[in-house]
Amino acid sequence: SLPRDLAGCSIVVSAGGTRESLDPVRFLGNRSSGKQGYALARLAVQRGARVTLVSGVTAGLEPPAGAHVVQVTTAEQMQDAVRAHTATADVVIMAAAVADFRPDSMAESKIKKVQDEPATITLVQNPDILAGIVEQRAAGDLPATRVIVGFAAETGDEHGDVLTHARSKLQRKGCDLLVVNAVGEGKAFEVDSNMGWILRADGGESALPLSSKNLMASRILDAVGTLLFTG
Ligand code: C5P
Numbered sequence: 577s578l579p580r581d582l583a584g585c586s587i588v589v590s591a592g593g594t595r596e597s598l599d600p601v602r603f604l605g606n607r608s609s610g611k612q613g614y615a616l617a618r619l620a621v622q623r624g625a626r627v628t629l630v631s632g633v634t635a636g637l638e639p640p641a642g643a644h645v646v647q648v649t650t651a652e653q654m655q656d657a658v659r660a661h662t663a664t665a666d667v668v669i670m671a672a673a674v675a676d677f678r679p680d681s682m683a684e685s686k687i688k689k690v691q692d693e694p695a696t697i698t699l700v701q702n703p704d705i706l707a708g709i710v711e712q713r714a715a716g717d718l719p720a721t722r723v724i725v726g727f728a729a730e731t732g733d734e735h736g737d738v739l740t741h742a743r744s745k746l747q748r749k750g751c752d753l754l755v756v757n758a759v760g761e762g763k764a765f766e767v768d769s770n771m772g773w774i775l776r777a778d779g780g781e782s783a784l785p786l787s788s789k790n791l792m793a794s795r796i797l798d799a800v801g802t803l804l805f806t807g
Contacts, residue, residue: 581801583624586720587667589617589643590658590705592632594651596678598697599687606673610634612727612770613671615793617643623797628665630657632672651675651702658705662718667800669725670706671755678702710750723803725796726751729759739773739781746775753777753799755784774799 591613595603610631617629618640627643632654639645646657651674662668677699689695706726712718728745730738742756757772771786774796784795 578619578622580624581805582620582797585625585667585804586628586665587617587620587625587669588628588630588658588661588665589613589620589669590630590632590654590672590674591617592634592637593673594632594654594675594702595649596651596675596702597682598679599683599685601686604675604677604679605633606675608632608634608673610637611768612789612792613669614640615789616669616671616796619790619793619797625667628661630654630661630672632674651678651705655703655705655708658709662709662712662721664720665718666720666804667723667725668709668721669796669800670709670751671725671727672705673729674705675702704749706749706751714750723753723800724751725753725755725800727755727757729757731759742773742775746777751777752803753796755796776803 592610593606593608595605597603614637617627620627621640621642629640629643629645631645631647633649648654648657654672654674680698680700709724713721726749728742730741738756738758742754746754754775755772756775757770768788769786770789770792772784774782774784784792
């Protein structure tokens, strides 16, 4: 049976992808299945945590038993839901694939094509939810929140490239742990397996060999537990 090492701990997990409407029938979205975030939420419940899962769009995943699930669609809705639950959270894990941009406005009726004319969509930036949480904590507004985990899906020709990007992302985002997924064939998106690294703000790094998203979730929660219980 699993250790109940996260008993008494309150965790917010975001998962899945966000969608931004262009018009009543179209949206901008991404390939996130939600599998890694759902695996984290499910396992955290099994290890004794109180879990709120803020879920964007997934590949039709079953809500994990015992988690409080909040369904959202857009990045702004996800930010509101994450914020609403972060005040009392010990741990925040941002596994969601949040759209960096949204159309500057949603057309009220279906956008029509104009013969031989290219179409133009103006995009505005969405809030960076993870960066916002880090800022709130730095301002002293989140006294309960001790571990903030970000994810990064990185492409690169060689591992060094991926890690270099990831190290600077960890610095830039200011989170405590960054889970880095190498993106490519059979990895990260729409599949059951993942590989990568966990980077810690103190410079520590551990490799996550190619494995199931369940096993990956277990390694990630181990790293969270280490930070929670040993500082
Ligand atoms: O910069 P990048 O999008 O690669 O960062 C990924 C991390 O930041 C993920 O943890 C993701 O959930 C989070 N993120 C966010 N808000 C955004 C974009 C990304 O919280 N608008």
